[in-house]
């Protein structure tokens with residue numbers, strides 16, 4: 693004896709929408725970097741006199757977002773993007789310090805440059821509207 697087939701009830705699409713939107717929000721990093729506190733780090737001197745600092749690139753902020761170095765020194769920044777889905781970037785767009793390094797998902801890159809004259813140099817992420825969402829920082833160059 694065979695049982696009549698159970699009628700297939702379509703799963704309500706609405707039940708999938710909420711978790712999908714929540715997952716998408718987390719994946720795209722709907723968090724904002726606006727209003728985050730200043731996290732400052734003094735670049736560390738190595739035996740080779742290179743000043744080094746590590747910066748984590750998050751959606752949408754840099755950690756730390758303030759790096760202190762010294763004029764005329766070689767600076768090496770290690771940039772790490774821990775995001776699974778969102779590419780980031782670090783850009784200086786100043787006549788005295790101009791560089792741009794993209795950092796793909798789950799990637800690490802190092803950039804080297806000579807610290808310019810004393811002052812403050814803003815850096816930001818040029819991907820999409822990340823900078824507007826707070827993905828900015830400052831390089832403080834001391835004499």
Ligand SMILES: [Cu+2]
Nearest residue numbers: 780817819822
């Ligand atoms: Cu970014």
